[in-house]
Amino acid sequence: xxxxxxxxxxxxxxxxxxxxxxxxxxxxxxxxxxxxxxxxxxxxxxxxxxxxxxxxxxxxxxxxxxxxxxxxxxxxxxxxxxxxxxxxxxxxxxxxxxxxxxxxxxxxxxxxxxxxxxxxxxxxxxxxxxxxxxxxxxxxxxxxxxxxxxxxxxxxxxxxxxxxxxxxxxxxxxxxxxxxxxxxxxxxxxxxxxxxxxxxxxxxxxxxxxxxxxxxxxxxxxxxxxxxxxxxxxxxxxxxxxxxx
Amino acid sequence: xxxxxxxxxxxxxxxxxxxxxxxxxxxxxxxxxxxxxxxxxxxxxxxxxxxxxxxxxxxxxxxxxxxxxxxxxxxxxxxxxxxxxxxxxxxxxxxxxxxxxxxxxxxxxxxxxxxxxxxxxxxxxxxxxxxxxxxxxxxxxxxxxxxxxxxxxxxxxxxxxxxxxxxxxxxxxxxxxxxxxxxxxxxxxxxxxxxxxxxxxxxxxxxxxxxxxxxxxxxxxxxxxxxxxxxxxxxxxxxxxxxxx
DNA sequence: CGGTCACTTGATCGTCTTCAATACCAGTGG
DNA sequence: CCACTGGTATTGAAGACGATCAAGTGACCG
Numbered sequence: 001x002x003x004x005x006x007x008x009x010x011x012x013x014x015x016x017x018x019x020x021x022x023x024x025x026x027x028x029x030x031x032x033x034x035x036x037x038x039x040x041x042x043x044x045x046x047x048x049x050x051x052x053x054x055x056x057x058x059x060x061x062x063x064x065x066x067x068x069x070x071x072x073x074x075x076x077x078x079x080x081x082x083x084x085x086x087x088x089x090x091x092x093x094x095x096x097x098x099x100x101x102x103x104x105x106x107x108x109x110x111x112x113x114x115x116x117x118x119x120x121x122x123x124x125x126x127x128x129x130x131x132x133x134x135x136x137x138x139x140x141x142x143x144x145x146x147x148x149x150x151x152x153x154x155x156x157x158x159x160x161x162x163x164x165x166x167x168x169x170x171x172x173x174x175x176x177x178x179x180x181x182x183x184x185x186x187x188x189x190x191x192x193x194x195x196x197x198x199x200x201x202x203x204x205x206x207x208x209x210x211x212x213x214x215x216x217x218x219x220x221x222x223x224x225x226x227x228x229x230x231x232x233x234x235x236x237x238x239x240x241x242x243x244x245x
Numbered sequence: 246x247x248x249x250x251x252x253x254x255x256x257x258x259x260x261x262x263x264x265x266x267x268x269x270x271x272x273x274x275x276x277x278x279x280x281x282x283x284x285x286x287x288x289x290x291x292x293x294x295x296x297x298x299x300x301x302x303x304x305x306x307x308x309x310x311x312x313x314x315x316x317x318x319x320x321x322x323x324x325x326x327x328x329x330x331x332x333x334x335x336x337x338x339x340x341x342x343x344x345x346x347x348x349x350x351x352x353x354x355x356x357x358x359x360x361x362x363x364x365x366x367x368x369x370x371x372x373x374x375x376x377x378x379x380x381x382x383x384x385x386x387x388x389x390x391x392x393x394x395x396x397x398x399x400x401x402x403x404x405x406x407x408x409x410x411x412x413x414x415x416x417x418x419x420x421x422x423x424x425x426x427x428x429x430x431x432x433x434x435x436x437x438x439x440x441x442x443x444x445x446x447x448x449x450x451x452x453x454x455x456x457x458x459x460x461x462x463x464x465x466x467x468x469x470x471x472x473x474x475x476x477x478x479x480x481x482x483x484x485x486x487x488x489x490x
Numbered sequence: 491c492g493g494t495c496a497c498t499t500g501a502t503c504g505t506c507t508t509c510a511a512t513a514c515c516a517g518t519g520g
Numbered sequence: 521c522c523a524c525t526g527g528t529a530t531t532g533a534a535g536a537c538g539a540t541c542a543a544g545t546g547a548c549c550g
Contacts, residue, residue, distance in 0.1 A: 079401045081488040087401040101390030107397060134379055137386060144389035145346030151396035152346075152353060156324045156332040158403035159447030163506065194529065202404030204507060209530055226514095226529065243326040408538065439497065452538055454498055470547095471497065 018043045025071040028095025030143060033136040034129075045129050046119040051112035058098065058110035066122045067099035073116030074191045077108050078199065088200035090150070091192060093177075100144050113192055158202045161243065166201040167211040169241040171221055175231055186234070190227040263288045270316040273340025275388060278381040279374075290374050291364040296320075296357035303343065303355035311367045312344035318361030319436045322353050323444065333445035335395070336437060338422075345389050358437055403447045406488065411446040412456040414486040416466055420476055431479070435472040 018039040026032055034042045048071070051057045058068065060079060075092040089108055092098060098110060121129070130137045157166055176184040190197070198205045215221050220237050222230040231237060239245040263284040271277060279287045293316070296302045303313065305324060320337040334353055337343060343355055366374070375382045402411055421429040435442070443450045460466050465482050467475040476482060484490040 079397065081401070081405060083488050085405045085488065087404040089397050089400055101393040101397075103391075107394045134382070137379075137382060141382060141386045141389060144386060144393060146348075148346040148389060148393050148396060149352045151393060151400065152324065152334050155334055155396065155399055155403060156326070158400060159332040159444075160326060160330045199404075205529080206508085206531085207506060210506095213530075243328050243330065449539055450497080451499085451540080455538095458498075 019048065020046075023071060025069065025095045029069050030097050030136055030139045031069065033139040034133055038133070041132070042129070045125040046121050048117065048119050051116040051118070053112055053114050055116075056109055056111045057116075057118075058106050058108065060107065060109040061105050064099065064102040064104060064106045064123070066120050067097065067126050068110070069119045069121070070094055070096045070098070071117045071119060073118075074113040075110050075116055076113055076192065076196055077110050079108050086199045087202070088196055090147075090154075091196075091200075093191075097140070097143055100140070100147065113196070163201075163203055163207050163211050164215070165241055165243055166203065167197075167208060167215065168220070168237050170197065170201055171215075171229065171231065172237055172241050174229070184231075184234075186231040188229055190229060194226075264293065265291075268316060270314065270340045274314050275342050275381055275384045276314065278384040279378055283378070286377070287374070290370040291366050293362065293364050296361040296363070298357055298359050300361075301354055301356045302361075302363075303351050303353065305352060305354040306350050309344065309347040309349060309351045309368070311365050312342065312371050313355070314364040314366070315339055315341045315343070316362045316364060318363075319358040320355050320361055321358055321437065321441055322355050324353050331444045332447070333441060335392075335399075336441075336445075338436075342385070342388055345385070345392065358441070408446075408448055408452050408456050409460070410486055410488055411448065412442075412453060412460065413465070413482050415442065415446055416460075416474065416476065417482055417486050419474070429476075429479075431476040433474055435474060439471075 020026060020031060020034075020039045020043045021036070023031065031042060046069070049057075051073075070092050072094055075096070075098070076088050077090050077092060077098070078086050078088045080086050091113075092110070099106075101107060130140070157169055161169065172184070174190065175186065175188055177188070192200075194205045194208050197203075198208045201208065203211075212221070212223060215237075216223055220231075220233045220240070222232055236245070265271060265276060265279075265284045265288045266281070268276070276287060291314070294302075296318075303322075315337050317339055320341070320343070321333050322335050322337060322343070323331050323333045325331050336358075337355070344351075346352060375385070402414055406414065417429070419435065420431065420433050422433065437445075439450045439453050442448075443453045446453065448456075457466070457468060460482075461468055465476075465478045465485070467477055469475075481490070
């Protein structure tokens with residue numbers, strides 16, 4: 001079951017210079033807790049790397065030796081059963097912090113969907129960083145808390161929603177992606193394939209496909225080229241997602 | 246939809262004396278992060294209260310005005326859909342900390358299964374406590390992390406396991422309850438009814454009942470008086486729970 | 491003893507899965 | 521230019537698992 005460990009290619013061990021200063025992800029990540037003056041310290045604690053599409057860079061069950069901060073690209077996080085069944089726990093994009101809730105061994109696997117760049121923090125250095133910058137620990141607690149909320153929402157979806165409701169919920173969540181607290185955009189691109197969506201929603205590829213076709217026929221959404229989505233009826237979709245329809 | 250807010254009965258506002266010193270839950274809770282010398286400070290930040298069986302003391306969607314630490318009893322945590330479908334997210338017992346991941350409004354509801362005693366920390370006082378005892382914040386991060394891991398495990402269960410596998414997983418989890426890192430005990434009592442189990446596992450009462458009957462017939466477990474359980478075949482149950490059977 | 495409540499058991503039904511075929515698209519080479 | 525290939529998505533038909541509906545059992549209690 002366990003896939004061979006594909007080791008990431010290390011690009012540049014962060015040096016005394018400060019690559020963090022110009023990091024696109026910093027604003028959106030836990031690194032925002034580190035003041036500008038200490039960026040060199042932050043940079044020296046991390047190593048940046050790249051994972052090619054399809055590469056697994058965190059393996060469930062393997063010793064947890066560090067933390068990850070995604071600086072670009074998209075990652076699927078998942079758990080597997082011995083017979084190959086897969087449950088995708090979430091998708092991580094720019095600014096996402098991985099490795100939380102990892103006492104000894106990683107509790108999930110992470111695989112690059114497209115080309116993924118990330119910073120890797122060895123466990124000990126992360127510990128030291130947290131000791132010096134309590135604000136970062138507080139930020140981490142916020143992150144963990146919001147992940148917990150998201151996980152609970154997903155438990156409701158997986159345990160109690162129908163296929164239609166799951167797909168509707170997913171589409172709405174995707175439309176909100178990126179646009180933090182702003183207005184969700186009615187047009188967006190799916191970053192993952194049907195298999196990913198199915199394994200995220202606890203369905204099969206076929207059911208996802210059928211459901212999407214149906215939602216389109218009903219005028220709730222519109223899909224072109226399998227990944228370009230437009231929300232046509234926001235409130236209709238919201239009612240469906242919340243089981244009010 | 247929303248149940249009328251049943252306000253908890255406040256027993257004693259913690260005073261300068263220190264009820265925390267003799268608290269059974271302290272060892273198992275985030276309060277262990279507070280040194281003995283500062284127990285008075287801890288006690289003055291909290292108010293202890295009791296929730297009668299069936300009482301809802303956290304309401305999803307309502308303003309989050311504080312945190313809870315369970316000192317005795319068992320609580321069901323859940324989310325609901327407008328039409329009444331319920332997903333139980335977990336059960337909280339002695340030492341459990343509630344209110345994490347709560348920015349503005351509570352993201353879940355909490356209901357006492359039996360008589361529940363708890364300490365309530367108003368938001369502001371909790372904030373102050375965390376500022377003064379960074380160790381407590383660290384402890385909170387650990388708690389949040391382990392809850393996240395548990396939630397992810399449950400997502401796998403809800404999304405990808407069969408009814409048999411779910412029930413088997415649940416029974417094993419229950420047998421491990423309490424006995425932290427010790428050997429799981431082969432005999433235990435279910436603290437919740439069939440409806441709770443069903444709503445926790447994303448099944449119906451009938452399916453849970455049927456499945457339990459079958460597992461019993463197969464000699465994997467034994468149930469007496471509907472709530473006294475004995476594990477008869479641990480490894481068989483484990484194989485089933487992990488989908489290896 | 492009737493009533494309630496929680497659980498169990500049975501019969502039928504529906505949703506989603508499974509299995510299988512087909513469509514679609516990009517890339518490759520004749 | 522077009523057949524060929526491989527990967528991904530769609531569509532169709534049949535089947536299974538769990539849900540729903542309904543009845544029955546047993547414990548507890550006034």
